[in-house]
Amino acid sequence: xxxxxNPDRGGAGTPLLEARxxxxxxxxxxxxxxxxxxxxxxxxMKGETLGVVGESGCGKSTTARVVMQLIPQDKGEMLxxxxxxxxxxxxxxxxxxxxxxxxxxxxxxxxxxxTIEDSVAFGPTVHGVSKPAAILKARELLTKVGLDPAxxxxxYPHELSGGQRQRVNIARALALGxxxxxxxxxxxxLDKSVxxxxxxxxxxxxxxxxxxxxxxxxxxxVVRFISDRVMVMYLGEVVEIGPVDELYDDPRHxxxxxxxxxxxxxxxxxxxxxxxLAGDPPNPINPPDGCRFHPRCPHAQTVCAKAKPALVRTGxxxxxxxxxxxxxxxxxxxxxxxxxxx
Amino acid sequence: MxxxxxxxxxxxxxxxxxxxxxxxxxxxLTLEPGKVLGILGESGSGKSVTLKTLLRLLPESRTDIxxxxxxxxxxxxxxxxxxxxxxxxxxxxxxxQDPMLALDPVYTIGEQIAEAIVRHEKIGRKAAxxxxxxxxxxxxxxSPERRLKAYPHEMSGGMRQRAMIALALAARPKLLLAxxxxxxxxxxxxxxxxxxxxxxxxxLGMGVIFVTHDIGVAVEVSDRLAVMxxxxxxxxxxVRELIADPRHxxxxxxxxxxLHGARKGERLEAIPGAPPALTEPPTSxxxxxxxxxxxxxxxxxxPPAVALGEGRVVRCILAEPSLAAA
Amino acid sequence: MSAITSPAAPAVVVxxxxxxxxxxxxxxxxxxxxxVAVAAGCVVLAIILMAIFADYVAPADxxxxxxxxxxxxxxxxxxxxxxxxxxxxxxSRLIHGARLSLFMGVVPVFIAFVVGSLIGVxxxxxxxxxxxxxMRTVDVFYAFPSVLLAIALSGALGxxxxxxxxxxxxxxxxxxxxxxxxxxxQVRSMDYVEAARASGAGSGxxxxxxxxxxxxxxxxxxxxxxxxxxxxxxxxxxxxxxGTKPPTPEWGLMLNTLRTAIYVQPWVAALPGVAIFITSxxxxxxxxxxxxxxxxxx
Numbered sequence: 001x002x003x004x005x006n007p008d009r010g011g012a013g014t015p016l017l018e019a020r021x022x023x024x025x026x027x028x029x030x031x032x033x034x035x036x037x038x039x040x041x042x043x044x045m046k047g048e049t050l051g052v053v054g055e056s057g058c059g060k061s062t063t064a065r066v067v068m069q070l071i072p073q074d075k076g077e078m079l080x081x082x083x084x085x086x087x088x089x090x091x092x093x094x095x096x097x098x099x100x101x102x103x104x105x106x107x108x109x110x111x112x113x114x115t116i117e118d119s120v121a122f123g124p125t126v127h128g129v130s131k132p133a134a135i136l137k138a139r140e141l142l143t144k145v146g147l148d149p150a151x152x153x154x155x156y157p158h159e160l161s162g163g164q165r166q167r168v169n170i171a172r173a174l175a176l177g178x179x180x181x182x183x184x185x186x187x188x189x190l191d192k193s194v195x196x197x198x199x200x201x202x203x204x205x206x207x208x209x210x211x212x213x214x215x216x217x218x219x220x221x222v223v224r225f226i227s228d229r230v231m232v233m234y235l236g237e238v239v240e241i242g243p244v245d246e247l248y249d250d251p252r253h254x255x256x257x258x259x260x261x262x263x264x265x266x267x268x269x270x271x272x273x274x275x276x277l278a279g280d281p282p283n284p285i286n287p288p289d290g291c292r293f294h295p296r297c298p299h300a301q302t303v304c305a306k307a308k309p310a311l312v313r314t315g316x317x318x319x320x321x322x323x324x325x326x327x328x329x330x331x332x333x334x335x336x337x338x339x340x341x342x
Numbered sequence: 343m344x345x346x347x348x349x350x351x352x353x354x355x356x357x358x359x360x361x362x363x364x365x366x367x368x369x370x371l372t373l374e375p376g377k378v379l380g381i382l383g384e385s386g387s388g389k390s391v392t393l394k395t396l397l398r399l400l401p402e403s404r405t406d407i408x409x410x411x412x413x414x415x416x417x418x419x420x421x422x423x424x425x426x427x428x429x430x431x432x433x434x435x436x437x438x439q440d441p442m443l444a445l446d447p448v449y450t451i452g453e454q455i456a457e458a459i460v461r462h463e464k465i466g467r468k469a470a471x472x473x474x475x476x477x478x479x480x481x482x483x484x485s486p487e488r489r490l491k492a493y494p495h496e497m498s499g500g501m502r503q504r505a506m507i508a509l510a511l512a513a514r515p516k517l518l519l520a521x522x523x524x525x526x527x528x529x530x531x532x533x534x535x536x537x538x539x540x541x542x543x544x545x546l547g548m549g550v551i552f553v554t555h556d557i558g559v560a561v562e563v564s565d566r567l568a569v570m571x572x573x574x575x576x577x578x579x580x581v582r583e584l585i586a587d588p589r590h591x592x593x594x595x596x597x598x599x600x601l602h603g604a605r606k607g608e609r610l611e612a613i614p615g616a617p618p619a620l621t622e623p624p625t626s627x628x629x630x631x632x633x634x635x636x637x638x639x640x641x642x643x644x645p646p647a648v649a650l651g652e653g654r655v656v657r658c659i660l661a662e663p664s665l666a667a668a
Numbered sequence: 669m670s671a672i673t674s675p676a677a678p679a680v681v682v683x684x685x686x687x688x689x690x691x692x693x694x695x696x697x698x699x700x701x702x703x704v705a706v707a708a709g710c711v712v713l714a715i716i717l718m719a720i721f722a723d724y725v726a727p728a729d730x731x732x733x734x735x736x737x738x739x740x741x742x743x744x745x746x747x748x749x750x751x752x753x754x755x756x757x758x759x760s761r762l763i764h765g766a767r768l769s770l771f772m773g774v775v776p777v778f779i780a781f782v783v784g785s786l787i788g789v790x791x792x793x794x795x796x797x798x799x800x801x802x803m804r805t806v807d808v809f810y811a812f813p814s815v816l817l818a819i820a821l822s823g824a825l826g827x828x829x830x831x832x833x834x835x836x837x838x839x840x841x842x843x844x845x846x847x848x849x850x851x852x853x854q855v856r857s858m859d860y861v862e863a864a865r866a867s868g869a870g871s872g873x874x875x876x877x878x879x880x881x882x883x884x885x886x887x888x889x890x891x892x893x894x895x896x897x898x899x900x901x902x903x904x905x906x907x908x909x910x911g912t913k914p915p916t917p918e919w920g921l922m923l924n925t926l927r928t929a930i931y932v933q934p935w936v937a938a939l940p941g942v943a944i945f946i947t948s949x950x951x952x953x954x955x956x957x958x959x960x961x962x963x964x965x966x
Contacts, residue, residue: 055528056499068866096868109859113881119860122877123867161616169863176867191384192555193632196599196612203609218529221601225610244606262533264558266602268581271562275534279484280498 006098006177008046010082016180016212017044017067017099021076024066028285035284036062038236039076041311044180049206049213051227051244053220053259055281058233060216064184067214068101080180097127100173104185106165110157116168117142117153123175134175141171144208145201163194167201174209182214187222199226220263224248229318232256235284235292238311242319252314252321255293291324303331345415347517347549348373348396353409354623355391355400355573364623365391367573368409375516378543378550380564380581382557382596386617388573389553393519396551397436398426414516432462434517435510439525441502444509445494451478451505452490455512462513477508481538500531504538511542518543520552524559536562557600561585566653569593572618572628579654589656591633627658635660698961705957711950719766726760730917742935750936752922753929754915758936762943765917768829769944772902772911772918773895773951776833780840781891787841788848789883793856793875803849810842818901822910832911836901840894847890851883885962892955896948903944919944 019042026034037059044050052060065071067078069085069092080098083090100123103109110119120138125131139149145167147153157165166186173181183202187195199222205211217223223230224244231241232253240253251257258276265272277296282288288295294304303324313319314326324332348371355366366388373379383389394400395407398418411418414433421429438444446454455474456467465473471490478486481504494502503523510518520539524532540563543550554560560567561581568578569590577590588594595613615632618624627633630640639659648661699705718725727748734755742750742758749758791802809817821835855861856879864874903920905911912918914925922940930937 055530070862070866093868096866099866101863101866103859103863105859109863111860111864111878111882114877122864122869126864126867126869126873163616172863191617192557192599193384193595193613194616196595196601196610197614200610200612203607220529225601225606227606258530262530264533264536264556264562266558266561266585266600268561268585272533272537275530275537277530278534280500280531281528 006179008081008179010046012046014046014082015043015079016046016081017214018079019043019063019067019076020078022063022066022073022078023075024062024071024073032285035236035287037066037073038284038287040233040236040238042231042238042241044212044214045228046179047206047210047212048228049215049226051223051230052214052216052233053218053223053230054233055218055259057235057281057283059236059284060233061184062236063233064101064182064214064216068099068182069095070101093127097176098178099180099182100176100178101182101184102166102169102173102186104188106162106169106189107157109169110165110172112157115154115156116147116160117149119157119168120172120175123172127176137175138171141174142168144174144205145171146197147171161194163190163198166190166198170198170201170205174205177209178211180212180214182216184216185218186215188217188219195222202226220248220260232259235282235287237292238322239293240319240321240323241311242321243317246315246317246319250315252319252326253293253323254297254299254325256321291322299325299332299334301332307331346372347375347377347414348551349410349412350392350396351410351412353392353395353407353411355388355395355408356406356623358404358406361621364620365573366395367620367624369570369573369575370409371568371575371578373517373549373551375549376543376547377566378540378552378564380560380567381551381553381570382555382560382567383553383570384555384596384617386572386620387570389570390521391573392570393436393521393551393553396517396519397430397434399436428462431458431510431515432513433515434519435513435515436519436521437503437506437510437523439522441499441506442494444506445502447494450491450493451497451508455505455509458509458512474508474512477511478505480511480542481505481508483508499527500534503527503531503535507535507538507542511546514546516548518548518550520550522554523552525554525556532559533562539563557585557596558602569596572624573620574624574628574657575655576629576657577655579650583654589650589661590629590658591635591660592629695961699957702957702961704953705961708950708953708957711946712954715766715947715950716770718763719770722764722767726757726763728757728760730756730760730764731915732756740936741933749939750933752926752936758939761917761922762919762939765919765922765940766943766947768912768916768918769899769903769920769947772829772832772836773899773947776836776902777840777891777894777898779837780844780894781887783837784841784844784891785848785884785887788845788850788887789852789875789879791845792849792852792883793871793879795853795856799849803845806842806845809838810846814839814897815901815904818905819908819910822905827910827913829912832902832905835905836898839901840891840898843894844887844891848883848887851886852879855879855882886959889955889959889962892958893952895955896951899944899948899951903940 019040022037022040024037026036028034040063054060066073078085080090080095085095086092117135117138120141121134124134124137139153142149142153147164147167187198190198206213215223215226227244229242230244230247232239232255234255240247240256247256248260251260261276290305290307291309294300297304309322309324309327311320311322312327314321324330325334328336350369350371353366353369357363357365369392381389381392395411396413396418407419416429452471452474455477456470459470459473475486475490478489483489483501483504497505524535527535536559552563564581566578566580567584568575569592571592577584577593584593588597598611613632618628624644626643627640627645630636645657645659648656650656650661737751737755738753740747740751744750747757752758752761787802787806791799818835818839821838822832825831825835861874861878864878902911903923906918906920907924912921914921919940926937
């Protein structure tokens, strides 16, 4: 069904989504501004999974909501399969058939007064599918997510477990035949044993429907398992983005390194001895000038407080990091020398 | 060997109400002084209820508690109200997942800690405030003099957690009960709190029972682990034993689900199904409906508690052959 | 090609499923187990039936007076609850009076429920400046004590049933709109509303499918609790001579006219008050029961 209503235009190997300088600020009054998302650039290729990690206040959830156009961006634009989202070529309503979202709270994201088949069927009816056809489609999807319609379709959300409800939410997101699914902490509230089931399901569905995922999570183990590429955010900005193994095995940005070494060790003989960072992540109200990480960075030098590092290609692979230590001639003593780079 | 600090014998907890819930079904555990026991389990496994039983925090009118609970030589279930008040905070105290709920929003951090000290010790207000300052230094809150006069909402999440730990330590307890104290924290803050707890435990020689759903967190802080499922401890042992050689199928499933070292593209060995509802006390292995090794025996009777060594117990028939071999 | 892409395909047959007990079944089950609420519900039902079938239930004509039998005590043969100051049968008057009293209790609240919900839900859903303007206007009315407002409006409009009806309706719109607004604001921020918006649904569809179903229940329960207030206010207006006119039986008016007899036949004089009390407390208990029965958790 997906190829019929949501056809691929650019062909395989082209980006499905390109975010260019996406920015979203929330004024607080009194002149304070929450710079939730501040000039974020990223690309999601067709069929890949982009993991997004970061701590509270890093802007990952706001990014998800802007990508989903639940809140509009202040600046910047998004291209979906080559078309600008919200333009005449790709209206918002048409875009919403192609991009869907699964939320963290499985209970709050289902209408308590609707049976689960009605919840799943709601999206298609909005787009002009007849109610009976939408219900049939809903039951088909419920089967796909592992919920037998004969047992579950007529139930209400409170009669289901958290894992089952999240399966319903996934079915609901798939009901419009989307190509991009944003999973915002979609497995975070689930128990570990149930989380594994849902991760397997997500992998199967990606295969079957040729889906592209943006997978937002605070759990670095889960992100490593499911993602092809990973984007690390800090205070509304992208600090590092690249292929998952490259990024996990050899992080270039000091914040990525800190985040990874803050993961609890699974080896009782080799416990973590030192916390990589002191204090809490600052909030994104009036963030520091220059590199936003510099007040907490163990390698910070004068240049870091003055100039904002750009996101640049670094290392041999496909990685980009925003750190003065990676830019030749940046003025940081640990940056590669210009003649070496040349 | 010294007398255990905590000794729970065959403890059962049942909640009455519209629907009876058998939350804890025969838990026995011991904790030596100065050791850390991690209780690992998922939501509804009874791990938090077990912890609250140790402090008698469960609503007495709706709860039936069976078995014996002894902490530092006291029969906790038999304490009269006066002794209970002395016991809470003085012998055992607790830290919670959400410090915003545990700290009083209308008093400063200093007032709250001083109040807790005065309640347990006969010292003046001023001396108590001085102790409160020491405690804030102990939990390494930056600029403690200033924080003494701060209200909970004026602090960041990690700082509040430190303040709550200081409050819990106010009356020098011998036993610290930690109920998922790092679950709501960001990764880089979580590790700071874990390291702090580890150090405080060592420096003060406290016994700690640390409840968590996160294996990695449990490994970071614990000497021994107890894995709970459906209100029972299904496996106990040292951290090393449990991580390197898990015997219960549920423990194995949990370890696999942690995804540590899982490779991309692999299928996860997920435990199917969901935990039981606990409306009836268990008469057979509670995990059998989800277990791929389940046999007729598992569904017929409660599994045996197979003791594999000193403090190493597995409630599963799969552990029996290795016992015979040994 | 699936059915979705070809709407013209022959009629799709959806196999029916065994419906799960569902929301309302759960509400009914919880309500049934609440003995106080069930008892209150029975009393309310009895009063309503009594009012509807007053002509058949009442033993005598409520307007037939008899100068010889004025102010008879309770238990007089032929006058089970005594007679009033004009010798009319109290029981019959109370039964017939239930009609107007219930009418004055229910109708203003119902109209206010419709209008107030409309105002509150739209203010809550659309938010922003629209919300501010609407709710501040509502607050102006809300600031007056309800009794004062009702008296002032009735006084300005003049005595009579219709005018009392209008003034009571105006009194009840602000509190209902307030509740509707706060419930809607809560529902609007739920993830399922976001999800519906992400499916491309417009505001109208979202309100119809996702908002109304979740807000009307709580608003309705709140409104039922106002029925007793409305009855008492209506009685108060009649008592002040701003509502019903004699000889129509109405509890508030009866209380007013019997006032003078309070030293002669105190029990008879108190009867309309007792009727008002029983009815309003029954409505209150009923709405309390409904509120807890409709509270679905877990």
